[in-house]
Amino acid sequence: MNEPFIDLDALAAAIPDGAKLAIPTDYSGVAMAATRALVRRGVRDLHLVCVPTSGIQADILIGTGAVATLETSAITLGEYGPAPRFTEALKTRSIRMMDATCPAVHAGLQAAEKGLPFMPIRGILGSDLLTIRPDWRVIDDPFAEAPAPIVLVPAIRPDVALFHAPLADRAGNVWIGRRRELITMAHAAVRTLVTVERIVDEDFFADEMRTAGVLPSFYVDGIAEAPRGAWPLRLWSTYEEDEAALSAYAAAARSAEGFRVWLDNEGSAVPMAAE
Amino acid sequence: MSEIRTEELLIAVIARLLGPCRHVAVGASSPIPAAGAMLRRAQGDGRMTVNLLGSEAQNRFTSGGVELFDCAAQGRIDAFFLGGGQIDGQGNINLVGIGDYPDNKVRWPGSFGSAYLYHLVPNVILFREEHSRRVFVPKVDFVSAPGISGPEVNRPGGPKALLTGMALFDFDRARPGFRLRSVHPGYTLRDIEENTGFAFEHEADPETTEPPDPATLALIRGPIAAQLAETYPRFAERVFGSPAASAAE
Numbered sequence: 001m002n003e004p005f006i007d008l009d010a011l012a013a014a015i016p017d018g019a020k021l022a023i024p025t026d027y028s029g030v031a032m033a034a035t036r037a038l039v040r041r042g043v044r045d046l047h048l049v050c051v052p053t054s055g056i057q058a059d060i061l062i063g064t065g066a067v068a069t070l071e072t073s074a075i076t077l078g079e080y081g082p083a084p085r086f087t088e089a090l091k092t093r094s095i096r097m098m099d100a101t102c103p104a105v106h107a108g109l110q111a112a113e114k115g116l117p118f119m120p121i122r123g124i125l126g127s128d129l130l131t132i133r134p135d136w137r138v139i140d141d142p143f144a145e146a147p148a149p150i151v152l153v154p155a156i157r158p159d160v161a162l163f164h165a166p167l168a169d170r171a172g173n174v175w176i177g178r179r180r181e182l183i184t185m186a187h188a189a190v191r192t193l194v195t196v197e198r199i200v201d202e203d204f205f206a207d208e209m210r211t212a213g214v215l216p217s218f219y220v221d222g223i224a225e226a227p228r229g230a231w232p233l234r235l236w237s238t239y240e241e242d243e244a245a246l247s248a249y250a251a252a253a254r255s256a257e258g259f260r261v262w263l264d265n266e267g268s269a270v271p272m273a274a275e
Numbered sequence: 276m277s278e279i280r281t282e283e284l285l286i287a288v289i290a291r292l293l294g295p296c297r298h299v300a301v302g303a304s305s306p307i308p309a310a311g312a313m314l315r316r317a318q319g320d321g322r323m324t325v326n327l328l329g330s331e332a333q334n335r336f337t338s339g340g341v342e343l344f345d346c347a348a349q350g351r352i353d354a355f356f357l358g359g360g361q362i363d364g365q366g367n368i369n370l371v372g373i374g375d376y377p378d379n380k381v382r383w384p385g386s387f388g389s390a391y392l393y394h395l396v397p398n399v400i401l402f403r404e405e406h407s408r409r410v411f412v413p414k415v416d417f418v419s420a421p422g423i424s425g426p427e428v429n430r431p432g433g434p435k436a437l438l439t440g441m442a443l444f445d446f447d448r449a450r451p452g453f454r455l456r457s458v459h460p461g462y463t464l465r466d467i468e469e470n471t472g473f474a475f476e477h478e479a480d481p482e483t484t485e486p487p488d489p490a491t492l493a494l495i496r497g498p499i500a501a502q503l504a505e506t507y508p509r510f511a512e513r514v515f516g517s518p519a520a521s522a523a524e
Contacts, residue, residue, distance in 0.1 A: 025340065027303070027329040052340060053303075053387065074370070074385030078304050079509050082384065090382045097377055101390035101419075103344035110341070122348050123391035125428050126421035132376055147427055180339030237331045243509070 004172040004223045011193050011224040012037035015160050018068075020047040022109070022158035022185045026055045026078065029179055030233050031164040031195045033226040039064050039263070047071065049158055051109065051185055052102035056233065056249060059083040062095060063259045071098040071156075073105060080250040085259060099129060104136070106184065108156030113187035117155055124151045161189035164229045165215075166238055168196040172217035173204040177236065186219040195226040197238065279486050281440060282307055282514045283495050284459060285404070287487035288443060290315040292400055292436055296353035298324040300343055300396075302387065306510035308356040308402055309333070310495065310503050317494055330506040344388065347395040350431065354398040357389050361415040362401060364452055364473025366422020366434040368393070369415035376417055386419035393420035394428075398435040401446075406439035408472040423451045442467050443484055444475060452476065457484040 006014075011034055015021060024030060028051075035057050043066045050058055050072035058075050061067050063085030075086040089095045104121055111119035118137075130136055130151070141148040163182050167175040174194050176182045186192040192215075204214045229235075232245035245266070252262035289311025293299055299312040309327050316323040327333040328343065336342040346352050359368035360383045370386045372379030393399055403410055424430045434446040437453055441462045444453040455477035458467060464481055487495065496515060504511035 028340070053385070072385060074387045076304070076384035079507070087382050090377065090379070093377070099371060099385055101386050102388035103341065103391045106341040106344065121391070122429065123394035123420075125394070126418065126424050127386070127390040128371075128376070128418040129386060129390050148429060149427060150429075178337045178339070180337075181341065182339075184339060184341070 004217065004220055005199065006222050006224055008034060008037040008195070008224045008226060009041070011195070011222050012041045012043070014191075014193060014222055015043060015162065017043060018045040018047075019159040020049060020157070022049040022051055022156075022161045022189055023054055023057055024051050024163050024179075024182060024185065025053045026057075026233055027236075029164045029176070029182060029235060030054075030057050030230050031162050031193075031226075032057060032231055032233055033229040034162060034164070034193070034195050034224065035060060038066065042066075044068075049105065049156055050075070051181055052100065052105035055083060056246065059085045059253065060263075062086050062089045063253060064263065065094075067095050069096040069098065071100060071105070073100045073102045077246065077250050080246050084250070084253040088256070099132060101127070101129060104151075104153045105156065106181070108153050109158075109184050109188040111153070111155035112157040112189075113184060118152045119155070120150050120152055122150070125149055156188060158185070158189040159191065161185040161192045162194075164195045164197075164226065164235065166197045166235065167202075167204075168194065168199050168223050169202055169204045170199065171203070172220050172223060174215040174217075174220055174223065175204060175210065175213055176215050177213040179236075183215050186215055191221040192219050193222045193224075194220055195224045195229040197225075197227055197229060197235070199223070199225050279492065280514060281404075281459075282310075283492060284484065284486055285402075285438060285440070286310040286314055286495055286499070287491055288438055288484060289400065289402070290318060290491075292398075292438070293354055296323065296398065298326075298346075298352055299354045300326045300346075300352050301328065301356055303329045305356055305358075305402070306503060306507040307404070308400070309506060310499050312354075313502050314491070314495060314499050317498060318491075327506055332505045333502065344391060347392055347432075350395075350397075352392075352396050354400060354435075355392050355396040356400050356402050357393060357420070358403050359401065359410070359415075359419070361410060361412045362403060362437065363412050363415045363422075364475065366401070366446055366451060366453075367415045367418045368401065368420050368422070369417045370419040371417040373416055379416075389420040391420075392432070393422075393434070394424070394430050394432050396432040399432060401434055401437040402439075403437075404440040406441040406467070406470050408470060411439075411470070412472045422446070423448055441470065447476075455481050457482040459484045460486060
């Protein structure tokens with residue numbers, strides 16, 4: 001893409017059905033406005049990779065039937081309780097579940113960003129996760145003198161990484177601050193789509209202080225401006241989560257009917273005029 | 276000072292357990308461990324590092340989500356907290372669900388970082404406020420992370436203690452198993468036995484968990500409550516009310 005700046009619907013259209021889609025954890029920078037655009041376009045058959053967990057974003061996508069495979073270390077609404085559509089989907093076996101553990105998701109992405117087929121990782125031995133994840137292997141450390149088992153996890157190469165950040169500059173560089181898992185996701189993914197609070201005139205490479213927290217434009221395939229784009233989640237210290245909206249979701253999504261009503265009313269609601 | 280709340284007792288016990296630690300990390304959705312770690316930091320020489328996942332103000336990681344895990348592998352994290360929908364007498368923890376996977380009768384969020392951090396952090400404090408036979412079971416239905424490992428496994432970490440709403444246990448990795456250290460005020464050994472589904476060692480007349488002294492309580496209700504409110508506003512509001520009101524108590 002020569003021109004990275006697109007609108008939310010174009011960004012959602014750039015995520016094809018069946019994509020392996022990587023999304024960050026709730027406190028990292030969740031592209032909620034883009035998620036609503038994805039729901040509007042009726043995305044299907046996603047393989048969702050949560051880096052390394054998710055909350056309302058995954059729950060909404062699962063509730064709308066958009067997810068075929070879920071790869072995650074946990075799904076929870078945190079202080080607002082269990083994620084109801086996730087729980088229901090597992091009960092009815094309507095999604096394929098790939099239970100993970102947080103550092104294994106990071107390790108899989110790190111393998112991909114290095115172009116490696118797999119990554120060794122400490123721990124996990126003795127966990128039932130090894131039984132239910134046949135794609136995770138145990139080998140003997142080839143460098144050890146005595147037998148020493150170690151786990152290998154395969155590379156995770158998402159088709160698309162999708163996240164929300166505060167700022168992009170006019171050249172398409174994205175400021176991610178110290179949320180460096182967003183950089184890892186972009187390195188590992190084939191394409192990266194980002195929503196930002198604001199597009200600014202500042203050149204992010206003009207100041208080394210700023211540059212340290214920048215995802216360079218050559219990793220970025222599309223940027224949509226979406227003020228309050230993480231709503232109802234918070235964006236770092238930029239704005240707080242919307243407690244009323246999250247409580248309302250947690251209550252409504254307990255039943256399939258409640259979720260449908262929420263989706264019709266709140267789910268397509270626009271927090272500000274941006275969408 | 277008003278009556279000591281259960282949360283305040285637990286916060287004080289956690290701070291005691293963290294005694295000599297230099298670097299403590301706390302996972303998401305863990306307000307009581309977070310408060311305990313910040314209390315210990317406030318009581319010390321000011322050099323203890325506390326990192327709360329999901330916080331900006333109480334977090335010094337700058338290398339992204341992987342840094343906690345890399346730090347643990349480097350031996351730089353002294354203590355971490357894990358919970359469990361089920362915990363058994365061997366120290367195995369289950370964060371996945373009740374029944375046979377994947378047809379769990381009850382499904383929980385998932386294993387988070389437990390399968391890794393339990394192996395690598397030397398002082399893992401198991402924390403579960405609900406003390407019942409549905410939590411403390413003879414054998415977990417799913418092992419998110421095992422309590423112990425064989426000698427062939429590189430494992431510097433594991434369970435150190437188990438803190439519940441009723442009691443505090445130590446974990447003996449050699450035996451392996453739990454030993455009751457103290458019973459919280461208001462409970463008896465019989466309560467603990469009736470509500471624990473696995474066998475544990477204990478004295479005939481176990482000690483009572485020492486409640487926080489007035490200075491510790493003032494610290495918890497003042498600066499710690501205020502710091503906690505930055506990351507856990509709902510919890511802080513519920514337990515302490517507004518920080519200004521509790522500071523005036």
